[in-house]
Amino acid sequence: MDVVSPELTSLLPDEIMDTEAIEDIPQSQPDGSAVHPLPISISSTLPSLLTLKPAMAASIATTKTTDSLTGTSFSTGGLQRLTAPFTISAANHQIILNKVASSQATEAAKSAGISPQIIKQEGQKLLVTTIGKSGQPIVLQLPHTGGKPGLSQTFGDNKSQAPQFKVVTIGGRSELKPVVGGAGNQLTTLQAQQLKTVQIATKTPVSSAAPIKFIITKTVNSKGLCPQTSVSPVIAGRVLTQTSAGLPSRTITLSEPHNSNMQSISGKKIAISPLKTPSKVTVVSVASPTSNASHKSLTLPVNVALGQQILTVQQSTSASPVKLKSLSNISQNIKPMQSVTMGGVGGSQFKTIIPLASQPNVQQIQVPGSRFHYVRLVTATTASSSGHLSGPSTSSIQTAKPMVVSTGAVRMSVPIVPAQTIKQMAPKPLTSATVVTTTPTQQRLIMPATPLPQIQPNFTNLPPGTVLAPAPGGGNVGYAVVPAQYVTQLQQTPFVTLASSSGFPASAGIQTQARLPLNGLSTSETTSRPRKPCNCTKSQCLKLYCDCFANGEFCNNCNCNNCFNNLEHETERLKAIKTCLDRNPEAFKPKIGKGKEGESDRRHSKGCNCKRSGCLKNYCECYEAKIMCSSICKCIGCKNFEESPERKTLMHLADAAEVRVLQQTAAKTKLSSQISDLLMRTTPVISSGGGRLPYTFVTKEVLEATCECLMEQAKKAEQAHQPQVEAERMILEEFGHCLMRIISSAGKAKADCASINC
DNA sequence: GAGTTTGAAACT
C-alpha cells in the first residue's frame, strides 16, 4: 500500500516530521484476525478528545477497527482512552492521528539502501506519558491488525514478534515510567513487551486544565543529507525563507536533545530567545531517542493549516546517518527541513511558532529515507487519506509505519510563561528541551535545555510576529513567530481554513484569522484582552508609541487608524521592529524589572523623566507601574517615594476607590445573583402552575366580582345617604377586603400546588 | 467627547 500518493507527496511540506517515536513496532499479533480497537490512554491533562484512526483505508480490518472505535470514551480524570487508528482532529482540540502504512515507501527505502523503518499497525502500541505529568501516561495502542498480507509480505517481519511499544514521555523527567495502570488488560500485556521510549522533556507539568497541546517533534536534519545544514543567522524581524528541496535544510529546533549523545546537535539549532517577559512561548518539545545508535524522534508535521498550532518539535541525533535518500517517488518530494530552536536564554519573551500551511487539508505522511518517520499534520477532513512512509530505522526489524497526523481545526493553546520562570529554567541542564508550564490553562514555556550561543543572539531580539517564510516554490509551509497572545487570539477565533496556495500569503491568512474576532467582537476575546486597545492615528502602530507594538503584540480590537501592526503588513512591521531594535536593543524588553515575588525591587529600567506630574500621575511610568521612583529616575519634583505624604494620600485614595469599586461590584453581583435566584424560583411556579402569584388570580371574573362588590358598597352608601367621604371610605374598605380575599386565595392555591408538587 | 497636559519616543 502506498503510504502517500504521488500527488500528496508533491504537496508535502519542507519540514517533515519524524514519526519514529511511534514506530518500530514489530507485529505482535500473528493471527491478526481479531481486529479490535486498541485503547489509547491519554493523560488527563489533555481535555481534548483524541481519536486514533488508522489511515489504512484499504485494510478492512482497519476499517472495522475504526468503526469499533467509534464512541470511544475518554475519561477526564485519569487516562483517556482512545482507540487505535489515530486521528487527531484539530477541531475542538481533537487530535486525529491517521496511521498509514507504506509498503511502498519502505520498498523505496530499501531500494535506497536504507533499512526501512515501518510502523506496523499490528500490535503497535504507543505509550505517551503525560505531557508535563510524569505520573499520567498517554497510552496509544494501535490495533492489532495482524494478518495483513500487504504488510507481512512487504516486510516479512510481522510474524510472531511481540509487539513493541514506544513510550513517549512528555515531561522533563529523564526517567520513564512505562506506565500504567488503568489502561486495561492491554496495558498488562504491554508491560511484558518491548518498549521503546521517546522522551519529550518538559520542564513543568501541564495542568490538567490546560487546553490540549500538541507537541510535535521535528527532526533536525543536521546530519546526513544536509551536512551543511546550517542555521543561517536570524536577524530580528528577518524573514527566513525555506530552502528549496535539494538544498540544505534549515532547521528550527524548538527542542533540545534529551540524550547526552545528542548534545552535539545543539550547535545546529537556532535559539529564539524571548523578547518579553509577559510574552509566552508556544511550542516545542523535544523527543529524544533513548538509544544511541538509532535516534528516533517523533516529528510533527510542519505543514499545518493555519489555526493549527504546532507546539513543537524535536531533533534527531547528530550521529544519525543520512536521512533522506531517494525513495522512489517519495524522495523527490522530500524537502529540506527547517527547524527553529526556541530557546529561552534568559530572554523574557517567548514566541510561538506557527507553521503556515498553504494547504491545510493535505494529509500526508512523508517518510524520507532514513530512520525517521515523518508525520504531517493535516486537517481532519482529510484524515482518511494515507500517508507515506518511513525511512529506514536503525533498529533491526522494524516496519515503517506511515503516520498521518491530521489536525483539522486543531488549535493549541498558547502557553504563557513569565520570564522569571524561564530564567529559572534556562540554567538547568535539562536533557532535552524544557517545557515550562506555569499556569494550567495558558502558560507553557518550552525552551531548549542548553543555550545555543551561536544562534541565540540572532533571535534574542527577535520580536514576535517574525515570520519564517516558506521557501519559494518549495513547501508552502512557513513559520510565523508570533506572540503567544496572538496565538491565543487565534485560538479564540473560530477556525477558518485559510486558502493559501501561495507561499507567504499564509501569514496574511493568519492575520485574517486573527482579525476575525475583531469584527465579530467575540466576547471571549474582549474579555481576555490583556491591554487596552490603542488609538494610534499617525504611527501606524509601528512605533513604540503604540502599546500594542511596544508589547510585541498585534493590534486587535484596537481603535487605531491605518494600522500596520498586523501580519498583513508583516514586512513593514518587521522593518519597524528592526528599526526599533537598532535604536534600542532593549526596546521590546519590559521596562519594569521584576523582582522576586513579594520583593519590592521592581523598578523602571530607565527611570522616568517626569517634570510636572510629580510622578504621581499615570503619565509617570513608574507610578503607572505602581512602583516608586528610583535613583535612576531623572524626574523633577518627584513625590513618588516611600515617605511621600502625597503619595500615601494618593495611595489611600486609590485604595479607598478600589475598595468602593470592589464593594460596588460585589453589591451588583449579589443583587444580580438575588435577582437570578428569584427568577429561578418563580419561573418554575409560573411555568408549572400557569402562574400562581397573587396577581395571576386577578382574572377577569375576579375583577368583575370585585367591581360588583365595590358598586354594592357604593349603593349602600348612597342608600344610607352617607356623605361622599364616607362612601369613598366604605368603597375603599371593601376594596381592601377584596384584595385580602384574593391574596388569601392565591396563598392557598400556592400552598396546594406546592404540596402537590412535592 | 473635545480639548489640554504630559512625558516617552522619535528625530535633529
Place this chain on the structure above:
DNA sequence: CAGTTTCAAACTC
C-alpha cells in the same frame, strides 16, 4: 548627548 518635535495616553472640563 542635548534639544526639539511627534505622538498617544492621561487627564480635565
